[in-house]
Every structure is written in structure tokens, then in C-alpha cells.
Amino acid sequence: NAGVTQTPKFQVLKTGQSMTLQCAQDMNHEYMSWYRQDPGMGLRLIHYSVGAGITDQGEVPNGYNVSRSTTEDFPLRLLSAAPSQTSVYFCASSYRGTGVSDGYTFGSGTRLTVV
Amino acid sequence: TQLLEQSPQFLSIQEGENLTVYCNSSSVFSSLQWYRQEPGEGPVLLVTVVTGGEVKKLKRLTFQFGDARKDSSLHITAAQTGDTGLYLCAGNTGNQFYFGTGTSLTVIP
Numbered sequence: 001n002a003g004v005t006q007t008p009k010f011q012v013l014k015t016g017q018s019m020t021l022q023c024a025q026d027m028n029h030e031y032m033s034w035y036r037q038d039p040g041m042g043l044r045l046i047h048y049s050v051g052a053g054i055t056d057q058g059e060v061p062n063g064y065n066v067s068r069s070t071t072e073d074f075p076l077r078l079l080s081a082a083p084s085q086t087s088v089y090f091c092a093s094s095y096r097g098t099g100v101s102d103g104y105t106f107g108s109g110t111r112l113t114v115v
Numbered sequence: 116t117q118l119l120e121q122s123p124q125f126l127s128i129q130e131g132e133n134l135t136v137y138c139n140s141s142s143v144f145s146s147l148q149w150y151r152q153e154p155g156e157g158p159v160l161l162v163t164v165v166t167g168g169e170v171k172k173l174k175r176l177t178f179q180f181g182d183a184r185k186d187s188s189l190h191i192t193a194a195q196t197g198d199t200g201l202y203l204c205a206g207n208t209g210n211q212f213y214f215g216t217g218t219s220l221t222v223i224p
Binding site: 041044045103106 | 146148150155156157158159160163203205210211212213214215216217
């Protein structure tokens with residue numbers, strides 16, 4: 001049972017480079033989201049999706065793009081990496097995101113360093 | 116601005132002691148979850164509470180949702196070293212989940 005799979009686990013980027021963080025889930029969850037976790041800041045929502053073809057911005061969307069072409073996949077794209085984007089990124093999915101929720105299943109995270 | 120405030124931020128206790136962690140907000144949530152996160156891993160869901168005043172027990176862990184659905188508490192009885200970790204609360208409103216900053220618990224043998 002794979003759950004939520006994130007790749008890569010570690011990444012170092014130079015300022016200005018772009019990259020895509022991959023996220024896939026095999027639980028047929030409609031709701032998927034991306035968070036970043038920084039010391040003292042907790043988990044902050046970047047983007048989320050309530051189903052294939054539908055995405056919306058969270059609390060800290062600037063510098064990131066997402067797309068949701070299938071139920072299973074929800075990649076996060078960094079357009080032009082900046083040192084402020086150094087963080088641990090988590091993808092999460094949920095069976096129901098609106099109203100009463102079942103809660104998230106999280107991936108194991110991607111640790112990104114921008115130099 | 117943090118929508119959910121957790122206290123205490125850090126907690127270090129001896130094995131066998133009891134503890135309570137608090138999660139407070141001025142906002143009303145349709146549901147609230149508690150997660151535990153270990154170093155290098157993603158958070159793992161412990162419980163979801165939905166109804167105001169609801170109490171759920173998970174072995175030595177007791178979770179309570181406030182009557183007004185704005186706050187919650189997590190009580191651990193007779194803490195064990197395996198309880199060590201970062202405890203996060205998260206409130207669900209509409210399509211978004213808001214996380215607290217977490218309580219880092221260390222249980223000393």
C-alpha cells in the first residue's frame with residue numbers, strides 16, 4: 001500500500017533554476033494539497049485541488065504553480081527558485097476536503113535547499 | 116498570523132508523567148485533526164473530531180473538541196518514550212486545512 005509518494009526526497013537547486021516536485025497517490029482521493037514546513041512557522045498551504053482539473057491557491061502560493069490532470073498526480077512546480085523557498089515540502093491527500101474531512105495522508109516530504 | 120495556536124511549544128517530561136497539549140483559535144472549524152510527526156517523516160493522522168464537546172480516546176491519548184468548535188486538547192496519560200514527537204493540530208474550514216505550529220514532546224526514560 002503506497003499511499004502518497006513524493007519524489008525526490010532531497011534536492012539542491014541554484015537560485016533561478018526551475019524544478020517540479022512530484023506527488024502521486026493511489027487511494028483515489030479527490031482532495032490533494034501541497035504544504036511547506038519551516039521552523040517556527042508550522043505547515044503552510046501552498047496550493048490545493050478538490051479534483052482533477054481544479055486547483056486553487058492557499059496561504060503562500062507565490063513562486064509556485066500546480067496542475068491536476070489526473071486524480072492520482074499533483075505536481076508542484078517552482079518557477080524560478082529563490083533561497084526563501086528552502087524548506088521541506090509535503091504533499092497530502094484526503095478522501096473529502098470540504099465540510100467534514102477524514103484528515104490527511106501525507107507523503108514523506110521533499111527537503112529542498114536553494115543556494 | 117497563525118490561525119491555530121498551540122501550547123506549549125516545547126515539552127520535556129519523564130516517562131510515566133501525564134501531559135496536556137492545547138490548540139486554540141478564534142475561528143470555528145467543521146472538524147479538527149491531531150497528527151504526530153517524527154523527524155524526517157510526514158505527519159501521521161491520530162484522530163479527527165467533528166462535534167462540539169466530542170471526546171475521543173486512542174489508548175493512552177484523549178482528545179477533546181471544544182463546545183464551540185474553536186479549540187481542542189490532547190491529553191496523554193503515563194507518557195512513554197514512544198510518544199516523543201511533534202504534535203500538530205489542524206482545523207478544517209471550507210476547502211482548507213490550517214495547521215498549528217506544533218508542540219515538540221520529548222519523553223525522557
